[in-house]
Amino acid sequence: MTDPILSVRRLTIDIPLAQGTMHAVRGIDFDLKRGETLCIVGESGSGKSLTSLAVMGLLSGKLRRSADRLEFAGIDLMRQKPRTMRSLRGDRMAMIFQEPMTSLNPAYTIGDQLAEAYLLHRRASRVEALARAVELLGKVGITAAESRLSQYPHQLSGGLRQRVMIAMALMCEPELIIADEPTTALDVTIQAQILRLLADLQREMNMAMILVTHDLGIVARIADKVAVMYAGEVVEQGTAREIFDNPRHPYTRGLLRCIPVPGKTKPGEHLGSIPGIVPSLVGVVEGCAFRGRCDVAAPSCADPIPEQKEGAEHAWRCIHGQAEEGAPA
Amino acid sequence: MSETATPPVLELASVTKTYQVKQGMFGKPKPLHALSGVSLRLNRKDVLGLVGESGCGKSTLAKILLGLEMPTDGRVLVDGREIAPGERRLLARRIQPVFQDPYSSLNPRKSIEDIIALPLLVHGIGDGAAREQAVTRMLDLVGLPARVRRGYPSQLSGGQRQRVAIARALIMKPEIVICDEPTSALDVSVQSQILNLLGDLREELGLTYLFISHNLAVVEHLATRVAVMYLGQIVEEAPARDLFAGPRHPYTTALLESVLTPDPSLSVPDTHLGAAYPNPISPPPGCRFHPRCGKVRDICRTTPPPRVEGPEGHVDCHLYSAAPTH
Numbered sequence: 217m218t219d220p221i222l223s224v225r226r227l228t229i230d231i232p233l234a235q236g237t238m239h240a241v242r243g244i245d246f247d248l249k250r251g252e253t254l255c256i257v258g259e260s261g262s263g264k265s266l267t268s269l270a271v272m273g274l275l276s277g278k279l280r281r282s283a284d285r286l287e288f289a290g291i292d293l294m295r296q297k298p299r300t301m302r303s304l305r306g307d308r309m310a311m312i313f314q315e316p317m318t319s320l321n322p323a324y325t326i327g328d329q330l331a332e333a334y335l336l337h338r339r340a341s342r343v344e345a346l347a348r349a350v351e352l353l354g355k356v357g358i359t360a361a362e363s364r365l366s367q368y369p370h371q372l373s374g375g376l377r378q379r380v381m382i383a384m385a386l387m388c389e390p391e392l393i394i395a396d397e398p399t400t401a402l403d404v405t406i407q408a409q410i411l412r413l414l415a416d417l418q419r420e421m422n423m424a425m426i427l428v429t430h431d432l433g434i435v436a437r438i439a440d441k442v443a444v445m446y447a448g449e450v451v452e453q454g455t456a457r458e459i460f461d462n463p464r465h466p467y468t469r470g471l472l473r474c475i476p477v478p479g480k481t482k483p484g485e486h487l488g489s490i491p492g493i494v495p496s497l498v499g500v501v502e503g504c505a506f507r508g509r510c511d512v513a514a515p516s517c518a519d520p521i522p523e524q525k526e527g528a529e530h531a532w533r534c535i536h537g538q539a540e541e542g543a544p545a
Numbered sequence: 546m547s548e549t550a551t552p553p554v555l556e557l558a559s560v561t562k563t564y565q566v567k568q569g570m571f572g573k574p575k576p577l578h579a580l581s582g583v584s585l586r587l588n589r590k591d592v593l594g595l596v597g598e599s600g601c602g603k604s605t606l607a608k609i610l611l612g613l614e615m616p617t618d619g620r621v622l623v624d625g626r627e628i629a630p631g632e633r634r635l636l637a638r639r640i641q642p643v644f645q646d647p648y649s650s651l652n653p654r655k656s657i658e659d660i661i662a663l664p665l666l667v668h669g670i671g672d673g674a675a676r677e678q679a680v681t682r683m684l685d686l687v688g689l690p691a692r693v694r695r696g697y698p699s700q701l702s703g704g705q706r707q708r709v710a711i712a713r714a715l716i717m718k719p720e721i722v723i724c725d726e727p728t729s730a731l732d733v734s735v736q737s738q739i740l741n742l743l744g745d746l747r748e749e750l751g752l753t754y755l756f757i758s759h760n761l762a763v764v765e766h767l768a769t770r771v772a773v774m775y776l777g778q779i780v781e782e783a784p785a786r787d788l789f790a791g792p793r794h795p796y797t798t799a800l801l802e803s804v805l806t807p808d809p810s811l812s813v814p815d816t817h818l819g820a821a822y823p824n825p826i827s828p829p830p831g832c833r834f835h836p837r838c839g840k841v842r843d844i845c846r847t848t849p850p851p852r853v854e855g856p857e858g859h860v861d862c863h864l865y866s867a868a869p870t871h
Contacts, residue, residue, distance in 0.1 A: 259732035260703075373822065374599075403598040404759055405818050408803040412813040430733060433762075433805030437813045456809040474737035476766035477806055478789060483766050484744060487737035493702055 220247035221391055221424045222271065225285035229266050229448075232278060236498045240266050240279075242448040248441075250391065253418065253425045255435040255456075257471075258445035261494055264428045267445070268394045271426070272311055273301040289391060306333035310385035312378075314397040319381060320369040326353075326380055327365030334387045352383040356413055375406035382414065389421055396428045411438055432475055436460055441529065444468045447494055447505035454530030464524070464532040466510045504534065512536055552625030553586040554753055555610065555640070555721055560584070560619035562605050566826060577826050579605040581777045582619070587721065592747065592754040594768030594785065596761060596800060598822055602777040603757050607723050610755065612636040638668065641714035645726035647706030651698040658694040661712045668717070683712035686749075687742060704735035711742065721753045729760065740767060761804045765789050770858075773797045776825055776833040783858030793860040795838045832863065840864060 229241035241263040248254050256264045270281050273293060286293045288309060293301070305311075310333075313319040321329060330352070331345035340348070346365060353361035356379040369377055378398065385393055395414065399407040415438055418425045429435060435442055436456060443453040444465065452465040463469045473488025481487065492509035495501070504510070507517035516535055524537045559582045565574040579602045587593050595603055608614040609621065612633040621628045621636075628636055641664070644650040651660055661683055662676045671679065684691055687708040698706055707727065714722055724743065728736040744767060746752055758764050764771060768785040773794060781794040792798045799816045818837045823829055829836050835845040844863050853865040 259734060375822075403822075404761065404803040405598060405799060405816055408805070408814055408816050409818070411805075412815060415813055431805070432733065432807045436807040436809045437805050437811060439809075460807060460809045471733055472807065474733050475807065476737075476740075476762045478762055478765050478804065479806075481766060483768075483785065486741050486744070487766070489738045489741060490734040 218249055219290075220249050221289050222246075222248040222426075223285055223287045224271070225283060227267065227270060227283040227286060228281070229263065229270055229275065230280040230282075232280070233498060238498045239501055240448050240497060241270070242497075242501065244443075244445070244448075244450045246441075246443055246450065246453065248392070248424045248426065250424050251419070251422045252440045253415070253427060253438055254441045254443060255439035256426060256428045256443045256445060257430065257432065257435050259430060259494070261447075262445040263448040264445050265396055268311070268396055268426055268428050272305060272309060272394060273298075274305075274311075303337065306390075307337040307388045308390055309392040309394070310388070310390040312381050312385045312393065312395040312398045314400050317369065317374075317377060317401075320377060322369050324368075325365060326367050326369065326372070330365075330380070330384050330387060333384065337388050348387060349383070352386055353380070355386070355417065356380075356383045357409070358383070374402055375410065378402060378406075378410055379413070382410070382417070386417060386421070390423060392424045392426070393418070394426045394428070397430070398427070399434070400429075400431075407434075414438075432471065444471070447501070448497055449505065449533065451506065451534070452532035454527075454532075458527075458530045462530075464526070464530070464537045465506075465534050466512055466536070467506050468532075470509075551589070552622070553588050554624060555587040555755075556622040556625070557583055557585045557606070557609070558620045558622060560606075560609060560616045560621065562602075562609060562614065563617045568826070575826050578777050578828070579825070580609070580616070583777070583779055585772060585779060585782070587753055587755060589720075589753055590747070590751055591770055592756055592768045594764035594771040595755060595757045595774060596759065596764055596771065597774035598759070600822060600825060601774040603774055604725060606774075607642070607725050607755065607757060610636075610721075610723055611640055611642055634668065637664075638717055639719055640721045640723060641717055641719040642723045642725065643707070643710050643714050643727045646730045647703055647710050648698075648730070650710055651706055653698050655697075656694070657689075657696050657698070657701070657709055660698070660709060661694075661716055664713060664717045670717075679716055680712075683716050686715065686746070687712045702735070703731050704738055707731060707735075707739050708742070711739075711746070715746065715750070718750075719752075721755065723755045723757070725757045726759065727756075728763065729758065736763075743767065761800060762806070773800065776823065776828050778833065778861065780834065780862070781858070781860045783855070783860075787857065793865060794834075794862050795840050795864070796834050799837075832861075 225245050226243040227241060228243050231238040231240050258264045269275050275281055283294055327346055327349055330349035334340055334345040334348055350361045353364055358364055358379055399410050439456040442456050442459040443450045446467050452468045463472060470490040476487060490509055495505055495508060503518040504521045507513040521533045523531055523533050525531045560580055561582055562580040564577045564579055566577045567574045597603055609616050615630060658680050661680050665671055665676050684694060689708050728739050756768055771785050771788045772779050772782040775796050781797050792801050799818050802814045803816045817839045831847045832845040832850045835841045850861045850863045851866045852859050852861050
């Protein structure tokens with residue numbers, strides 16, 4: 217197999233607060249190859265968005281990032297100057313944010329905003345940049361692309377704005393694209409279209425994609441690999457099939473029981489739920505952070521939790537797993 | 546049950562709501578038909594799921610039911626009796642809302658106790674002691690610990706806030722609760738708790754819900770009937786089981802196809818819907834859905850579709866109208 221384009225080992229993000237340090241992301245590992253889609257799934261506060269910002273080098277100044285390895289296409293991102301990071305962002309790696317209304321500048325035309333990255337990174341002329349913009353607007357399914365160039369964000373619908381955001385991210389054919397909840401603000405019909413578009417373009421351009429979401433339906437449909445985050449840790453990761461068909465971590469199992477599935481859950485019947493709330497990550501966090509909400513917690517869950525593996529890619533952090541499945545000792 | 550049984554608890558009869566919208570600073574105001582001739586019945590203990598894309602008029606409909614907006618035309622009936630413009634208070638006693646965002650729908654400067662008791666205060670129900678008792682009962686009912694009563698919204702999690710919003714709605718002992726996307730701002734694990742709570746409360750208190758949501762999996766789980774809205778009109782209405790098993794209107798089919806079930810063996814579906822949701826100021830002629838419809842015929846472009854009544858619902862679509870009758 218080819219080398220991963222993105223390799224992350226023991227990525228940690230600390231947030232200094234008045235009452236102590238908040239360990240928002242606690243030593244996570246993952247790899248991503250060209251043409252692969254990794255979905256990071258988790259609930260609010262699990263650290264999934266911070267993780268994607270950390271990869272892009274977009275964390276705000278007071279947050280502390282550390283890692284044993286944070287490598288993109290052989291470049292050690294931990295050691296790059298802000299200037300180098302700027303030249304990578306928008307060119308070789310790009311990001312699509314959740315809210316197209318707040319991430320587009322209302323005072324500039326669509327054309328200006330699309331052309332910006334291309335002008336910056338490719339030293340192209342304005343004419344070339346606008347031609348490229350028209351090409352990409354067409355690619356993301358926007359009709360009458362040329363007339364859109366002179367429009368402002370407020371003249372577009374939510375779905376169109378999100379398409380513009382995608383076109384903008386793809387202007388320089390990035391090798392890595394990170395999409396943070398790209399369809400959360402959209403209608404289901406538009407959501408399906410945007411996700412299809414993203415998946416098609418990703419395949420066509422052989423990009424690596426990280427998609428951050430809380431929607432397990434999206435994850436199942438689009439992911440090659442899944443990382444489930446809880447309280448700043450990746451508690452389970454594996455191929456989409458393994459995560460959905462054979463979840464091992466009690467949190468993953470709990471999440472899957474929480475969602476109504478047409479044809480599977482009985483209408484009106486109680487859905488599964490995960491009692492309790494996410495623990496505070498301020499100060500020292502020891503053992504499994506999920507143990508307070510876990511129905512199979514044991515005293516040893518307060519100790520450091522070993523990683524268990526099955527096959528090449530399926531891994532989870534829990535004291536349970538192997539033995540209870542009746543696997544040969 | 547016989548046909549002469551009790552009238553629906555709540556009924557909309559050919560309700561139209563028109564807003565005047567200015568386009569540009571000096572533009573002439575144009576009419577925007579947020580609702581065009583909507584008729585809808587809500588029977589006791591029903592959970593009517595109302596689905597459709599943003600801008601289809603779902604929220605306008607909720608506002609009219611809550612008495613926050615008056616219909617331009619048509620009637621709102623409660624227990625078969627028409628609600629006159631001056632009877633908003635009466636409506637409010639029987640119909641209460643739970644809104645989408647528990648972060649913006651609770652006053653951050655009021656204590657939880659005050660928030661939950663406010664409807665009683667507004668309607669002048671009970672004295673201080675009675676209100677206090679009612680709050681205690683409500684907290685217990687929605688599963689909030691008694692200690693939160695002197696707390697403030699900022700001290701609560703999203704799920705707890707939504708429980709406060711539900712307690713505030715139920716303290717008036719309403720018969721009907723309008724839930725406008727009650728779980729879409731919540732995390733998955735919290736969403737299931739709130740859905741379970743809403744289901745339990747319905748059983749316990751015999752509530753009727755109008756459940757507005759874009760999450761069709763949630764609607765299928767909770768609803769007994771479903772109404773599908775498109776550009777200010779109800780294009781299909783049916784018992785939930787029938788609608789999910791056999792959608793009839795092409796728009797309903799497209800909506801159901803866009804539901805992403807967590808099945809890793811499937812990819813993202815192609816709904817064949819064009820991207821453009823039409824501008825409600827100038828809706829397309831004929832069937833309003835025809836520009837996006839895969840089964841469009843000539844007649845759809847010119848003639849509004851007839852209402853085809855079924856045994857337990859209706860669909861507005863030319864595909865189902867029988868051969869021309871004489």
